[in-house]
Amino acid sequence: MNNCIKAFYLIVFVFTSFTLQAKETFAVIVGVSEYPTLEKNLSLVGPKYDALRVRDMLLQQGVQPQNIQLLADGVEKATLPTKVNIVNAMKSLTERVKAGDFVYLHFSGHGSQQPAMQGSDLSDGLDEIFLPRDIGAWSAQIGLIENSLTDNEMNVILTEIRNTGANVWAVFDSCHSGTMTRSVTGKKVVSRNVRPKLLGVENDTVNVVTRSTLKEVTLDTENAGFLIAFSGAQSNEEAPEMELPSANGDLPQGLFTYTLTSLIGQNPNLSYRQLAQGILSAYNSLPWHKTTPLFEGGEALDKPIFDREVSVNLRYPVTKNRNKYQIQAGLLNGLENGAIVEVYDSVTASERSALIEITKAQVASSEGKLIEGEITNKSSFSQLLRPALPSPLTIKWQVNPEPVWLDALDLLLKQSELLKRTVTWVESDQAADVSLYVSDDLLYFFSVENELLPCALSKSATQCHDQEKYLASEYQITDKNSIYSVLENGISRFVRARNLMRLSLTMAGKASINTEVELNGQAVTLDKPISAQDGDELYVGFINNERNPVDLTVFFVDSGLGIYQVYPEPGYSGRLFTGQSAEFEGIVNGSTTGEEQFVVISVPTSRESPPMTLSHLQQEPMQSLSFLKKQRKKEAMGSLIFSRNH
CATH class of the missing domain: 3.40.50.1460 (Rossmann fold)
Known part of the structure; x- marks a missing residue:
């Protein structure tokens, strides 16, 4: 558990009474x-x-x-x-x-x-x-x-x-x-x-x-x-x-x-x-x-x-570097190229001072140009006003499931802010990045990485494979909301990992960090997934060659779409100042073999900005299982009438 510090802020110590909204x-x-x-x-x-x-x-x-x-x-x-x-x-x-x-x-x-x-x-x-x-x-x-x-x-x-x-x-x-x-x-x-x-x-x-x-x-x-x-x-x-x-x-x-x-x-x-x-x-x-x-x-x-049960607006630090405005938020926060953000003089200010259009969006940081007003403070704060539309992940049903699943999906796509901006659902006969199949107690995810579908679902007897391993989530229907939860959990986990990997590959080579990666002593690059086996030794080193500090976060996404933060360690900041370096090494274990990917997120920052925290993106891997085609009986599903209130 982390300890330490204190700071100096000369202000009058006046408290405003406020009734807390938690139960107790x-x-x-x-x-x-x-x-x-x-x-x-x-x-x-x-x-x-x-x-x-x-x-x-x-x-x-x-x-x-x-x-x-x-x-x-x-x-x-x-x-x-x-x-x-x-x-x-x-x-x-x-x-x-x-x-x-x-x-x-x-x-x-x-x-x-x-x-x-x-x-x-x-x-x-x-x-x-x-x-x-x-x-x-x-x-x-x-x-x-x-x-x-x-x-x-x-x-x-x-x-x-x-x-x-x-x-x-x-x-x-x-x-x-x-x-x-x-x-x-x-x-x-x-x-x-x-x-x-x-x-x-x-x-x-x-x-x-x-x-x-x-x-x-x-x-x-x-x-x-x-x-x-x-x-x-x-x-x-x-x-x-x-x-x-x-x-x-x-x-x-x-x-x-x-x-x-x-x-x-x-x-x-x-x-x-x-x-x-x-x-x-x-x-x-x-x-x-x-x-x-x-x-x-x-x-x-x-x-x-x-x-408290009050609404707060998400605001991100803005700093001016020469004639460019840098924002400590990016594609992971919905700031794509073309998005418009409002600028405020402080984190709690009610009146905006300017508008910025995002011109260069990276994974967790972005740059923009001033399109309205002026920014006089050395450090200000931005708030998303109008998002731009990102390139979505396309998903479909491999085979249409029971109507209760379709109803649950329809509600999920309407209510989930994450899926609204990251997913497009297409018909079963269209091409898609991912397809879903409901089997007995399992929700399967077939992705473009799986070259061949199970023979039971393929239209071609020669273009199929019964020995392939597929990602799957277990489920158990206990009440009318459990299907919603299964879909929300499974799709969100899949989308987080896929988008993180896609963004990482898109931004490869553009970061301000020099990266050195070795697999079993041999140099490899991060511009494509790393194929690692049980017992393989991985080494990664970084150095900041920029004039300004950067917040560095490194994730390891395994073949089961598990996301692990490997740098910084708990209790430490990932901030690297000019010329500072960091390194780590480890051994791949049997549960993470296959196509692996390091995701390196380097965010330009300033000393006064809080360290970037992305640990919430971590998640456990999905199961990797052979395909079993077993449908639930209709009478077991028919008693469920789906509804969900938020």
Whole structure:
């Protein structure tokens, strides 16, 4: 679990009361200032003020006092933030929350690192930890720092909460770099970090199987709530505290907590992404460039904060480079060549200042020309006004199924925003990129990659193959909406992978990143799919030769259309500044053999823009199965009358 940072934003701390729309909201606030077991100079002052500031913000946003658990030392009537108390407070939520509820978690205090377990795949060989008040010393016997709250333990508890169906927003304000420096204001800055050596850590690795005191929990992917994680900085950066304005004068506070709560006080009707953009803009206005906050959550980042039932507009950063306008959004966001976007001076502005027409759309970024108004700010924000029509993926039924499937498809194509702009459905006798066939408990996908259809469906006895493997999704009809869900899940997964691969091949060679790829020591290119077998060794290296920073994301799409983000690793930003490089290597396993494709997404950006997050595109692979022609009996289908309300 990621920790770190804080930033400086001098604004008046005025909160607007707002009634939350989630079924019920719960919060656990942790502020650890005092560390009696450590040397006196390692204690902090700011976390207790962070905790009070966050509590006041939550109360002003409508959270009921009885739903807020405050664990902070130096705060009257608050529970002491020991390891046991922190774990118990979070685990108690699993008994209180229900599907649709909202949980806010906030941690301020020292962070540190301990050696990763032997066999860990962490690139830096270190696990991240949060230090409760009763933190102990390193124990080589059990392979951990006693009473530390590890990222693995945090993951278990978060999974338990999410499995109730509740949505979670976790904010971490601690770090892992022990320095003392001076801020731009001349005030003393204290790093919220304790170096591992001060905790007695000497070894680089630990020969233990697990160090968590909590039993592993599997995420219920069908019913789990979403997780939003805000971290002050990357795993190797610092999180300072300094004296900042409050109702009681200047007090030591964490920069990240201060900025986050101040922006929410200014405008509570933000999305998580807009809040993240505001935090980055605040850092840049200082300027404060020592840290790069991380904001994770995939598609959920575009939801309103606190799960409110209000509409928020998706806005993307715009920067001017010479006479060109660069937008941190592209084909994946519906910005094709010819699309028109509105430009706003800030992420929350109501009046547009200009219009831009997209002239060069790439996978996750685009360029445009000014067609109306003027842009005076160095950094502005764009919002899609009128999309252009992309080249769609054509899909058809290989053989028309029962009417209930046709009704479900008709409704899906009307309601799905993704499929509206990415799919064209054609008749069964027309050529198509993909065709679907409904069999007993399986929905088959025949694509252009499958050279021959099953003989049972082919019109030619010689142009068919019964040994071919085809992609398929299992289904089980349990109610009138299950067919809709089967189609929505299967087609959306297929479309995401196919479009990602097609866009990648279209943009091959046009990125600002130099790429080196080797398969079993032999150089290969990314302008066509890579044919890999079980046990093959893959190496990929990158270097940024541009003058500006770029956000780099690398996906691996396997032959089952599984999408895996291989760079950056969780907890790290993929931002590469001029001359910086990155590399990774791995071995192909048996479940991903066949036509594989690396998708390299390089997005020109600026220091003040939030890091690009595309992890929501990941998905599990489909099954690869032989064809069995078995139709469901009509009487089993006839009892289902399809309807779906949204």
